[in-house]
Amino acid sequence: MALPIRKQATYWGIAAGVFFAALWGLGNVILPFLVGGAIAYFLDPVADRLERAGLSRTAATSVISVGALLIFVLLSLLIVPMLVRQLVGLVNAAPTIFGELQGFLTAKFPSLMDEQSALRDALNGIGKTIQARGGELAQGLLTSALSVINAIVFIVVVPVVAFYLLLDWDNMVAKLDSWLPRDHKETIRTIARDIDRVLAGFVRGQVSVCMALGTFYAVALMIAGLDFGLIVGAIAGLITFIPYVGALIGGALAIGLALFQFWGDWLSIGIIAAIFAAGQFLEGNVITPRFVGKSVGLHPVWLLFALSAFGTVFGFVGMLVAVPVAAAIGVLARFGIGRYLDSRLYQGLAGRDEE
Numbered sequence: 001m002a003l004p005i006r007k008q009a010t011y012w013g014i015a016a017g018v019f020f021a022a023l024w025g026l027g028n029v030i031l032p033f034l035v036g037g038a039i040a041y042f043l044d045p046v047a048d049r050l051e052r053a054g055l056s057r058t059a060a061t062s063v064i065s066v067g068a069l070l071i072f073v074l075l076s077l078l079i080v081p082m083l084v085r086q087l088v089g090l091v092n093a094a095p096t097i098f099g100e101l102q103g104f105l106t107a108k109f110p111s112l113m114d115e116q117s118a119l120r121d122a123l124n125g126i127g128k129t130i131q132a133r134g135g136e137l138a139q140g141l142l143t144s145a146l147s148v149i150n151a152i153v154f155i156v157v158v159p160v161v162a163f164y165l166l167l168d169w170d171n172m173v174a175k176l177d178s179w180l181p182r183d184h185k186e187t188i189r190t191i192a193r194d195i196d197r198v199l200a201g202f203v204r205g206q207v208s209v210c211m212a213l214g215t216f217y218a219v220a221l222m223i224a225g226l227d228f229g230l231i232v233g234a235i236a237g238l239i240t241f242i243p244y245v246g247a248l249i250g251g252a253l254a255i256g257l258a259l260f261q262f263w264g265d266w267l268s269i270g271i272i273a274a275i276f277a278a279g280q281f282l283e284g285n286v287i288t289p290r291f292v293g294k295s296v297g298l299h300p301v302w303l304l305f306a307l308s309a310f311g312t313v314f315g316f317v318g319m320l321v322a323v324p325v326a327a328a329i330g331v332l333a334r335f336g337i338g339r340y341l342d343s344r345l346y347q348g349l350a351g352r353d354e355e
Contacts, residue, residue: 023314023321032154034320036161042204043068043162044169061167065159079230086231093228097260191335198327202241202298208291210240213279220275221254224268227261229254236276240283242300247283251276298326 022030043064050060165172180188214237221229236250254272262268306326310318340346 023317031317031320032157033161034317035154036158037165038203038320039068039158039162040165040169041199042207043166045200045204047166047169057167057170061163064166065163068159082230083234086228090228090231097257191331194331194335195324195328198298198331199324202303202327203323205288205291206241209283209287210237210246212287212291213237213240213246213283216282217250217254217275217279220278221272224271224275226254226258226272228257232257236279241303245300247276247280298323298330302326302330 046064047057047060050063051057055063177185177189214234216233217236218230218233221233226232232250232254235253236246238246239249240246251273254276255269258269258272262272303323303326306322306329307319310322310325312318314321
């Protein structure tokens with residue numbers, strides 16, 4: 001006989017409490033394992049495809065590991081240093097850019113830029129604030145990250161954890177499946193498949209979209225000759241998971257920089273605008289349908305709330321688990337609503353009569 005609902009809720013509540021307590025108390029310790037697990041989950045479909053192509057699981061995992069190592073070395077030696085240089089350059093150029101904007105507005109709209117103008121004071125302050133606080137922010141982020149993790153241990157442990165989890169992923173899933181409560185195994189499997197579909201649609205799909213668009217914007221802007229094109233493309237790609245926001249912010253930043261750099265060369269400015277228009281076309285018609293498809297994703301507002309809430313309560317580790325936990329809560333909420341709509345509480349006696 002199945003356990004009463006109250007006891008089931010008690011046990012599941014205890015399990016959730018233990019999970020969040022472990023997250024709270026062991027956040028710094030389990031960070032490399034969470035990152036390694038996320039990498040293994042992300043790459044598991046690749047390993048499965050290589051297996052179907054004839055490789056053993058060990059060989060597939062080895063091929064993926066070598067490829068990941070090469071990408072990591074490439075990023076470390078080429079991309080990351082360039083990003084840092086462009087970020088520092090953009091921060092240092094902010095006062096000059098806002099000074100030019102102030103001069104343009106003074107020439108075109110003198111009434112807006114008199115000595116008592118709030119706009120004049122704001123422009124004077126923005127550039128200086130960005131320069132003064134931008135470096136402090138970057139340094140603070142670096143110091144904060146280094147205080148949360150031991151960088152050397154992180155770099156060593158994450159690849160090892162990811163390798164072994166990827167190697168044994170299918171065996172671990174089968175073992176967990178064998179531990180499911182017999183009375184509820186089909187329901188739990190259905191919920192787990194829905195959660196996996198949401199995560200696959202967002203984590204695997206949307207992250208791939210962000211990377212593809214960020215690469216497209218960065219390469220195209222650099223080819224077009226825009227200063228700071230790499231950092232602008234990275235910013236636009238990073239926030240692409242919020243519909244239209246990535247293109248709007250990245251486009252506004254890129255066109256603003258283009259106006260400053262290419263003023264009078266309207267062809268170059270038009271090319272910069274066309275790059276973001278092409279990016280939006282590719283995202284809507286090629287990239288997103290290819291990587292995400294029609295899977296149920298996470299609503300951007302719900303995702304932002306989860307990231308903010310978990311980041312505030314659990315720190316950096318909380319932000320890492322925010323997406324899977326948000327996906328699980330969303331699936332469970334939809335499952336609960338479905339059960340409610342089928343229940344007598346919702347349908348009442350009238351619903352029974354209609355049957």
